[in-house]
Amino acid sequence: RRCARQRMTMCSRSVLLLVAVFVPTLVQSFASHIIDVPGLSDLLSPNAVVYYEDDNSEAIDTLVSTRFYTTPFEPRIPTILVLPAIVEDVQVSVRYAYDQSLDFGVVGGGHGVGGLGHTSGLLIDMSGLTAVSVDTAAGLTTYQTGNNIGTVDLASKESGVYSPNGNCPQVGVGAVLHGGYGAMTKTRGLSIDNVVAYQVVTRTGELLSVTAESDSELFWGLRGAASMLGVVTEITIRHFPVDDHYGGSIIFTNVSALPKLVAYVNDNALDQINEFHVRFSVFSAPPPAIIVVEVTLWGNGDAFAALGGKEAVINGLIAAGEVPIAVNTVAANAYYEQQSFLGPIVADAPRGFNEYALNSATTTSFPVAAAQVVADAFAGNVPLGTIFFLHGYGGAFSAVGASDTAYAGRDMKWDFVSQISFPPDVPEAAAAGLSSATDALHRAIEEAVGEQDLSPHGYLNWGMNEAAHIRKAFGDNLERLLELKQALDPTNFFHRTYDLGNVGA
Template sequence: MTFTSHHESAFDELAELLDGTVIRPGQATWDEARAAWNLAIDQQPAAVVTPNHVEDIGHILKAAHATGLDVSVQPRGHGANGDLAGCILLRPTAFDEVTIHVEERYARVGAGVLWGTFLPSLEGTGLIALAGTNPDVSVAGYLLSGGHSWFSRWKGLAAHSIRAVELVDASGELRRVTAESDPELLWALRGGGGLFGVVTTLEIDLFEAPDLFGGKIIFPGVTAEAVFELADAVIRTAPDELSLLLGLINMPDAPFVPEPMRGQTFASVDVVFVGSAAAGAALLAPLVNGIPPVANMTRPFTIGQLGEVAAEPTDPSGAIDWSATLTDASGSVLADVAAGFRAATPAGLTLLTLRPLGGAIARSDRDATAVVGHLDAQYTVFAAAIIMDPTAALDPDALFEPLDEAVAGRTVQLTVPTFLTHGQGLADAYGEADLARLAEIKRRVDPHDVIRSNRGLPA
């Protein structure tokens, strides 16, 4: 899109009206303001705006209508999926409310709040929220996109915990969406992402979990096949309160890596268990007794320490990624996936994760209340090449073809939108009936298609 004096005039007026900020190309902070968390994605919006309150959002939407631009919301930049051409990028960081209602077991969480900020507020309450692995992700972005939580086998996909959504719709109207006020829109917001308005606040369910146990268990990389087999056997018979994340990682030969680990490959099993340390350790005994770990960091922990379990990076980096949903993990499937990782290592593949599903995730009674519904599969698989050298040319075919071959005939084109990779949209997560229903709701609440989500509907 070519920007004219009309656009510039509209942004000048918007900057005068806003209590928040408007940052445009050419300003000193432009590159920092527009950046996605995945630095390999080059976002080039028309402007980056940071509203301070609901009235600011109304002004932003009016400017979008006046200029013919879209509005896209990114609290932190996770899930970015395009260049944002012709778009105003809205950062809701000022919406930072955190209110815990302990007796009623729910919380109000602003759209700019990160999990790493929110979870410590639950310390001492005996309550948990359905958080994922990375504390740098926003609560709202994660929940609206479905959310596979550490606690999802126990309590279901995280979007189901949304009780109410407060948003400014495309017309500038502030709405409070509940199962009573607009059940169709709430169904869509529970997994439909940022398609339907600018979310300011969520109300979410909290759950009693006085005892938590878990951590990372690290094994030599050469034992990955055996580790995956034993971990799979554990999770198949374990109670739903146990969640595992299986992994393989090629550590770079770089100064920031501890010297004994440089250039080495490690397998891992990350663990979260809702229950006592004794019960959790007993569940893991077949794994840690079957293959001696390099390190076993499992321990009792509190909800504010949840991000330490997977210990994922919280600083932005560049990456090329891939994912799949496995419907069949029997026989040699997990071993084949590990072998595919090794085959792709020379091409630059960095990491692989497998998340066991089942439990409450597979319960079809959730379909009526959330588009994310249930997922009748056994594992989600994710792989990525972290771009250490921006000048290096990575070949996606060489990176991911061995994994494509490993899972061929064993996958389904359904997933949780939080697992979608670059270039994918909601058509890669949901079936045709759900996509049609989402499109109808989108036409009702945003008839001029002003709100642009990271994960769009098919044209």
């Protein structure tokens, strides 16, 4: 099928316009159709919900289709859908699927882009497991994996702390199982670099509490490959105060600003300052193309003293763009506001299925020439729906050794993504043309970056379930990870998110 080789979409203003589904409301509307599944229903807790395809196809279709909106293939609709109310329901469901030799998948609390995790067998929807506990004395936050990033942020706000997570509130916290890129990555590292404990269900339904002390090898593997080894039901992660935050979002009204903004970052060596984080997003729709810059400056300001301080850096960035700005939300101690910037947009998000084509690459630098390629393309005739992202890395992210976690790609300083989304009823030939245009743009950007600066690694959350992308994410750690997989999951039961079992060393 077209685009099956293409990589997964990511959070953005155009395609990440899906707020986490309020599942209880949907469940209630179909409550009269819940039936018994022999050997499963009687083992679940009273508040767990089970749908069976033969009698509940409408309910399953609705619940599944509202969990993701962009996929390169026909969506998989499960035969059995379980919404657990307690962790023991997860254990029972996993063991049932394993004993019955059912294809198995699991989705978390947010969107399910790309259809990752979905199955035509038994699907667990974790969105009912949303407990969050903030322990300020220990400096730790513990949350169940039915949460999304926004709900964890809300639970943390009262305590004035944040745990390193992504920066899209509607993304499920399950995204952190493979990395967890966000507005603090250069300062604190990925989410997996800050996790201190996992609660995980094995293929036989056993519940394990895993720390570096209790099982160092499994803990190593879970930090980057968790969904391939079991079902993580709970994460305990370090948190940090937000009182040194200064940041927000700036919308530049003309794409011609992009090369100038990249030049400002490069010329002032901001990419070398660990306390400076930036993500550039270029959107083609609605025209004309615009740039959204999400920028965060952490710390007491000393890192920016040579540039005149935090406010001076932001003012310099705005001036460098040389075009009018439509929005500037940058402020001191505004972390939660920055995290929820997309909230009003996602409230009215369209649901359903779209198709897409996507390419991603990681680099050790991003030159102005590459930014100029992007600006010229978006100022010209790129198809509507085309999006470009540029994410900054380095700092604490790169300070972690390549073999310290299962995820290995610690050498990159930037990654960039070019993608397009389009309705599923676009004719085959037209869809192929849209995909080809996106491919051509990506190749042009890579050429401008230069082969010598392209990293051999990749960031797993930006990719589809394909062998080449998985190999890029784990690099030299792959053989060790496969040994762990063989010991814990020799039948490759957990394969619907990323299929580690069919990669090969």
